[in-house]
Amino acid sequence: MSEKLIKSEDKPTLKKTIKNPVTIKTSSTVKKPKGKQGNHSKNRGKGPKPGTGGRPKIELDIKKLETLCAMQCTQAEIESVLNMNRETINQRVIESEKMTFPNFYKLKRKYGKASLRRQIWLKANSDDPKNNNIAIFLSKNYLGMSDRIDKTVIKERAKSNNQKRLEKLTNEEIQAEIDKLKGAGNADSN
Numbered sequence: 220m221s222e223k224l225i226k227s228e229d230k231p232t233l234k235k236t237i238k239n240p241v242t243i244k245t246s247s248t249v250k251k252p253k254g255k256q257g258n259h260s261k262n263r264g265k266g267p268k269p270g271t272g273g274r275p276k277i278e279l280d281i282k283k284l285e286t287l288c289a290m291q292c293t294q295a296e297i298e299s300v301l302n303m304n305r306e307t308i309n310q311r312v313i314e315s316e317k318m319t320f321p322n323f324y325k326l327k328r329k330y331g332k333a334s335l336r337r338q339i340w341l342k343a344n345s346d347d348p349k350n351n352n353i354a355i356f357l358s359k360n361y362l363g364m365s366d367r368i369d370k371t372v373i374k375e376r377a378k379s380n381n382q383k384r385l386e387k388l389t390n391e392e393i394q395a396e397i398d399k400l401k402g403a404g405n406a407d408s409n
Contacts, residue, residue, distance in 0.1 A: 277303060279311035288324050289331030291361055297324075332361060 279301065287297045298305055309320040316323055339354045358364040388396070 277307060277311075279303070279308065279315070281315055284308070284312070284323075285327050285330075288327030289334060291328060291331055294324065335361060
C-alpha cells in the first residue's frame with residue numbers, strides 16, 4: 220500500500236492507494252432472485268415473538284424424577300421412562316431445583332439408600348423373616364454390605380467379655396484358670 224498526500228483547497232488529506240483494487244458491486248448491479256426465493260425478505264422481523272414459536276415446552280414431573288432416582292435407576296433408564304434426553308432433564312431441573320441434574324441425581328439416590336437402610340432395620344427388628352432375601356441382596360449391592368465376619372470386632376468383644384468375667388473372679392479362681400491354661404499348653408506340646 221502506498222500513501223499520497225492530496226491537497227485540496229481547504230485542507231490536506233491522506234489518500235491510500237491499493238495495488239490490487241477489488242471491485243465492489245452496488246445494489247443496482249445485483250439482480251434480485253425471482254419467485255419464492257425473493258419473497259422471504261418481505262417477512263423479515265414479522266415472525267412470532269421470541270418464546271412463542273417452536274415446539275411446546277416439555278414439563279418435567281419432579282416427584283417422579285425423585286422417585287426414579289431414589290429407586291437407584293440409571294440415568295439412561297430415567298431418560299427412557301420420562302421420554303426426555305439428558306439435556307432437557309438437566310434444563311428442567313436447573314429451572315425448578317436450582318441445581319444440575321447430576322447433583323440432583325446424587326442427592327436423591329442418597330435418599331433411596333437411606334430408605335433401604337431403614338427397611339432393612341425394620342425387617343431386622345421384626346419377628347417376620349419373610350422377604351429378607353431381597354433386602355439382603357439390595358444391601359450388598361447398593362450399600363456395600365457383605366457377609367464377611369470382621370475379626371477385629373469379634374476380638375474386641377471377646378476381650379471386653381473376658382475382662383468383665385475376670386473382674387468378677389476372685390484371686391483363687393484366676394489362679395485356677397491360669398493353671399488350666401498352663402496344663403492345656405503342656406498337653407498340646409507333647
